[in-house]
Amino acid sequence: xxxxxxxxxxxxxxxxxxxxxxxxxxxxxxxxxxxxxxxxxxxxxxxxxxxxxxxxxxxxxxxxxxxxxxxxxxxxxxxxxxxxxxxxxxxxxxxxxxxxxxxxxxxxxxxxxxxxxxxxxxxxxxxxxxxxxxxxxxxxxxxxxxxxxxxxxxxxxxxxxxxxxxxxxxxxxxxxxxxxxxxxxxxxxxxxxxxxxxxxxxxxxxxxxxxxxxxxxxxxxxxxxxxxxxxxxxxxxxxxxxxxxxxxxxxxxxxxxxxxxxxxxxxxxxxx
Amino acid sequence: xxxxxxxxxxxxxxxxxxxxxxxxxxxxxxxxxxxxxxxxxxxxxxxxxxxxxxxxxxxxxxxxxxxxxxxxxxxxxxxxxxxxxxxxxxxxxxxxxxxxxxxxxxxxxxxxxxxxxxxxxxxxxxxxxxxxxxxxxxxxxxxxxxxxxxxxxxxxxxxxxxxxxxxxxxxxxxxxxxxxxxxxxxxxxxxxxxxxxxxxxxxxxxxxxxxxxxxxxxxxxxxxxxxxxxxxxxxxxxxxxxxxxxxxxxxxxxxxxxxxxxxxxxxxxxx
Numbered sequence: 335x336x337x338x339x340x341x342x343x344x345x346x347x348x349x350x351x352x353x354x355x356x357x358x359x360x361x362x363x364x365x366x367x368x369x370x371x372x373x374x375x376x377x378x379x380x381x382x383x384x385x386x387x388x389x390x391x392x393x394x395x396x397x398x399x400x401x402x403x404x405x406x407x408x409x410x411x412x413x414x415x416x417x418x419x420x421x422x423x424x425x426x427x428x429x430x431x432x433x434x435x436x437x438x439x440x441x442x443x444x445x446x447x448x449x450x451x452x453x454x455x456x457x458x459x460x461x462x463x464x465x466x467x468x469x470x471x472x473x474x475x476x477x478x479x480x481x482x483x484x485x486x487x488x489x490x491x492x493x494x495x496x497x498x499x500x501x502x503x504x505x506x507x508x509x510x511x512x513x514x515x516x517x518x519x520x521x522x523x524x525x526x527x528x529x530x531x532x533x534x535x536x537x538x539x540x541x542x543x544x545x546x547x548x549x550x551x552x553x554x555x556x557x558x559x560x561x562x563x564x565x566x567x568x569x570x571x572x573x574x575x576x577x578x579x580x581x582x583x584x585x586x587x588x589x590x591x592x593x594x595x596x597x598x599x600x601x602x603x604x605x606x
Numbered sequence: 607x608x609x610x611x612x613x614x615x616x617x618x619x620x621x622x623x624x625x626x627x628x629x630x631x632x633x634x635x636x637x638x639x640x641x642x643x644x645x646x647x648x649x650x651x652x653x654x655x656x657x658x659x660x661x662x663x664x665x666x667x668x669x670x671x672x673x674x675x676x677x678x679x680x681x682x683x684x685x686x687x688x689x690x691x692x693x694x695x696x697x698x699x700x701x702x703x704x705x706x707x708x709x710x711x712x713x714x715x716x717x718x719x720x721x722x723x724x725x726x727x728x729x730x731x732x733x734x735x736x737x738x739x740x741x742x743x744x745x746x747x748x749x750x751x752x753x754x755x756x757x758x759x760x761x762x763x764x765x766x767x768x769x770x771x772x773x774x775x776x777x778x779x780x781x782x783x784x785x786x787x788x789x790x791x792x793x794x795x796x797x798x799x800x801x802x803x804x805x806x807x808x809x810x811x812x813x814x815x816x817x818x819x820x821x822x823x824x825x826x827x828x829x830x831x832x833x834x835x836x837x838x839x840x841x842x843x844x845x846x847x848x849x850x851x852x853x854x855x856x857x858x859x860x861x862x863x864x865x866x867x868x869x870x871x872x873x874x875x876x877x
């Protein structure tokens with residue numbers, strides 16, 4: 335599929351739609367830590383602009399998968415291709431200005447916000463950017479509803495607000511691929527739902543490719559086009575979510591799908 | 607902070623309680639001072655051992671009026687600070703180097719840890735042999751003494767920078783100097799400042815000893831010289847000066863902490 339990498343950050347949302355996203359191909363990837371296999375001959379393909387949720391039990395390797403896409407882990411074998419750029423993902427991490435050399439821009443949102451406590455909110459959002467992009471950063475901060483906190487220290491924000499800043503920090507780069515590593519895991523239920531809506535809205539307007547790792551099957555279904563279940567280091571289930579957006583959790587189809595995926599996740603639970 | 611308006615009575619009460627709170631730590635020193643003065647006046651404390659507070663004050667006024675005191679203070683402060691800058695600077699640089707580069711740690715850390723266990727003051731005989739009782743002898747001792755706390759705390763600070771933040775920084779394309787500026791140095795700063803504070807205390811201790819043993823000027827020299835003539839009042843002035851200068855150095859370090867670590871709730875001043 336044709337993928338364009340635009341370095342201009344000032345295009346409007348309509349133009350960006352469907353052009354920002356990049357495809358992700360993960361082929362035959364095996365990762366082991368200290369002899370323990372986490373992922374084995376793992377294969378998935380994600381098309382440009384798609385939002386995929388990866389679910390599974392703790393320690394199933396879903397976070398490891400995400401981390402290897404951005405180059406924080408190096409697979410022992412196999413390869414990961416983001417966009418048209420093969421095997422260059424790991425370099426993307428350390429090279430400055432990934433946008434300018436034609437590589438896709440990959441951003442990560444971690445479970446903890448990982449804001450720099452010694453920088454105020456706006457400088458945190460500006461991390462790695464030139465001062466000329468301040469208006470852009472303020473705009474994104476407004477988009478996540480925190481423009482009036484630009485001059486506060488991260489320590490004064492709530493957990494949910496900090497995650498919104500982390501989201502803004504990722505979005506100001508206008509990423510082609512956004513990786514979400516259980517970003518809402520430590521938030522309270524109400525804040526989670528708010529954040530899910532925010533992420534969905536922003537994804538719909540920007541059209542980047544999204545990979546969300548989560549424990550929460552309901553969250554996966556409400557956000558993703560596809561839910562992938564990892565079990566024993568392999569894809570155990572790859573389910574397309576055919577529910578029109580905006581999705582309501584109470585709907586029959588939603589509940590049925592949630593039931594089915596949960597049932598599949600719980601299947602291997604040892605009897606007790 | 608939208609506090610409700612307070613009535614004048616409440617305000618006076620608040621001010622009084624604040625005053626009481628602020629003056630409370632001074633109750634014990636002032637009481638000791640009164641007892642001391644009383645014991646001296648009553649002849650219980652002979653001035654050969656300890657002069658009366660009044661004698662100390664008058665000797666202070668005399669010494670400062672003649673300009674002798676300020677000359678000694680200036681000389682000592684200059685020595686202390688230059689020694690601190692040299693030793694602390696080298697400690698900071700080497701700490702940054704060994705904490706950031708594997709080969710530097712392998713090459714240098716063992717040596718530094720060995721030298722660290724030699725008390726700097728144990729080197730005084732050798733130092734006098736090398737430098738005489740020149741300025742360089744004092745500078746060397748102070749620099750050597752302050753080097754280790756700064757070095758160790760810098761090393762520790764950099765090694766304990768949050769891995770998660772480093773990882774995040776790398777996914778934002780930071781490496782080399784930008785990574786240092788944005789994440790590593792600010793992350794190590796609380797620990798580095800602990801080292802600086804510790805060093806500032808040590809700086810005076812070493813200087814005092816060095817000056818009392820071998821010097822021709824400085825507060826330590828003044829104090830030792832006073833001993834020759836049994837001027838106990840001058841000796842006490844010298845000792846009190848060290849206390850004041852030490853406190854000032856500590857206040858400076860605290861001020862730096864307040865400013866540089868203002869992002870950290872643990873260092874924020876209560877409003």
